[in-house]
Amino acid sequence: MEVTVELVGEGERTVSVPADADYAAVVRELGYSPHEVTVLVDGSPVPEDAPVDADHVRVLRLIAGG
Amino acid sequence: MSDLSLDATQLDRYSRHIILDDVGPEGQKRLLEGSALVVGAGGLGAPVIQYLAAAGVGRLGIVDDDVVERSNLQRQVIHRDADVGRPKAESAEEFVADLNPDIEVEAMERRIAPEEARNLVADYDVVVDCTDNFPTRYMLNDACQIEGVPLCHGAIYKFEGQITTLSPDGPCYRCLFPEAPEPGTVPDCATTGVLGVLPGTVGCLQATEAVKVLLGLGETLTGRLLFYDARELSFETVPYQRNPDCPVCGDDGIDDLAGVDYDGGCGVASD
Numbered sequence: 391m392e393v394t395v396e397l398v399g400e401g402e403r404t405v406s407v408p409a410d411a412d413y414a415a416v417v418r419e420l421g422y423s424p425h426e427v428t429v430l431v432d433g434s435p436v437p438e439d440a441p442v443d444a445d446h447v448r449v450l451r452l453i454a455g456g
Numbered sequence: 457m458s459d460l461s462l463d464a465t466q467l468d469r470y471s472r473h474i475i476l477d478d479v480g481p482e483g484q485k486r487l488l489e490g491s492a493l494v495v496g497a498g499g500l501g502a503p504v505i506q507y508l509a510a511a512g513v514g515r516l517g518i519v520d521d522d523v524v525e526r527s528n529l530q531r532q533v534i535h536r537d538a539d540v541g542r543p544k545a546e547s548a549e550e551f552v553a554d555l556n557p558d559i560e561v562e563a564m565e566r567r568i569a570p571e572e573a574r575n576l577v578a579d580y581d582v583v584v585d586c587t588d589n590f591p592t593r594y595m596l597n598d599a600c601q602i603e604g605v606p607l608c609h610g611a612i613y614k615f616e617g618q619i620t621t622l623s624p625d626g627p628c629y630r631c632l633f634p635e636a637p638e639p640g641t642v643p644d645c646a647t648t649g650v651l652g653v654l655p656g657t658v659g660c661l662q663a664t665e666a667v668k669v670l671l672g673l674g675e676t677l678t679g680r681l682l683f684y685d686a687r688e689l690s691f692e693t694v695p696y697q698r699n700p701d702c703p704v705c706g707d708d709g710i711d712d713l714a715g716v717d718y719d720g721g722c723g724v725a726s727d
Binding site for chain 2 (some may be wrong): 426428435455
């Protein structure tokens with residue numbers, strides 16, 4: 391299946407993942423570890439091990455610096 | 457409340473606030489009677505402390521367990537070359553005293569412990585998160601949510617920043633980032649570098665939010681995360697919602713910090 395990903399700060403792109411993929415697979419397709427980001431669907435985070443059931447997600451990176 | 461409660465020096469010092477619609481003498485009095493806890497006196501904390509002190513926020517708590525290093529001076533603008541080796545909290549306190557004698561400063565040279573976090577944040581009207589580590593960031597979020605204290609969050613990385621305001625009646629940091637990353641998986645400024653002026657921009661936005669909270673003015677970033685890219689000079693707003701299942705601010709949220717493992721992934725123990 392194809393998922394449109396809006397990676398905050400880096401623009402939008404489309405990734406292809408298997409039909410039974412979880413959100414962690416989407417994140418890995420982007421080149422990130424699930425530890426580094428949160429995946430938002432309609433403004434709420436979804437568990438990384440949940441099966442993908444949205445065709446549009448927003449991915450926000452965690453940043454640490456202060 | 458009248459402008460007679462401000463003395464002549466204060467009327468002069470804060471004149472641009474006093475003549476400003478929506479602030480005025482009443483707003484300035486509110487700032488002078490207000491308090492803010494700034495956690496971290498580094499890149500973000502420096503502009504926050506500078507602007508809150510200049511604005512006349514009457515009582516500032518400053519927490520930092522670190523000392524000034526020369527490599528800090530490229531961005532931590534309240535510290536000077538002569539401050540290298542001094543505790544940042546002490547250097548910040550001296551900066552505020554030189555800038556504005558109206559301000560009472562409580563400098564705390566330590567890292568906040570879970571046992572004291574709730575009482576500490578409850579003693580202030582607003583808390584500003586200028587930390588550089590996830591355990592303290594999650595602890596502040598949790599303590600502020602439990603105590604009902606607004607928290608102005610900021611974070612930076614290389615050329616980008618994130619700012620949001622966590623209000624007692626809005627979503628919290630865990631609604632956006634449910635758990636802290638594994639230690640070492642998210643790089644910090646010391647390993648990747650950071651544009652020196654970046655924390656100035658982000659910290660000023662945090663200070664703006666803190667002043668608005670104290671004044672009860674405008675719309676804060678509650679439920680919105682502002683993403684700033686210095687390379688493109690662009691801003692992007694990311695809306696987010698309260699999670700009813702959030703272990704902190706959700707329907708069955710915690711009411712103390714005892715069950716949270718801040719030394720690990722900041723996970724909240726379930727009942």
